[in-house]
Amino acid sequence: MKNRSNVVTFMEILEALAESPRLATKLAQVCNINYGRLGEFTGPLESRGYIKKDVVDGHDFYSITGEGLKIHREFQDLRAKIPM
Numbered sequence: 001m002k003n004r005s006n007v008v009t010f011m012e013i014l015e016a017l018a019e020s021p022r023l024a025t026k027l028a029q030v031c032n033i034n035y036g037r038l039g040e041f042t043g044p045l046e047s048r049g050y051i052k053k054d055v056v057d058g059h060d061f062y063s064i065t066g067e068g069l070k071i072h073r074e075f076q077d078l079r080a081k082i083p084m
Contacts, residue, residue: 009033009041014064014072017051021063 004012009031016022016030024042028035042062045051050068054061064072 006041010045011072011075013041013045014050014068014075017062017064018069018072021061023056024060024062027062 012031013027013033016027022030024038025035027033027042028038033041042051042053045068046053048067049065050071052063052065054063
């Protein structure tokens with residue numbers, strides 16, 4: 001079984017959040033990440049200001065920031081130039 005690189009996982013999270021803000025459980029499902037490991041990826045993205053976490057009715061709710069959208073667009077441009 002081939003594992004995704006962390007960079008690809010980070011970009012998949014940004015892509016999912018660019019589509020719409022999501023609860024943590026839904027984000028984990030959409031990105032096919034174990035819910036217990038989700039924090040390993042959202043933590044660094046949040047600390048760099050690419051995503052934002054809010055608590056809504058006691059549940060973690062994630063959204064992408066303007067800086068996150070910028071990084072997401074740059075990655076999409078690069079992805080279009082390099083076959084992955």
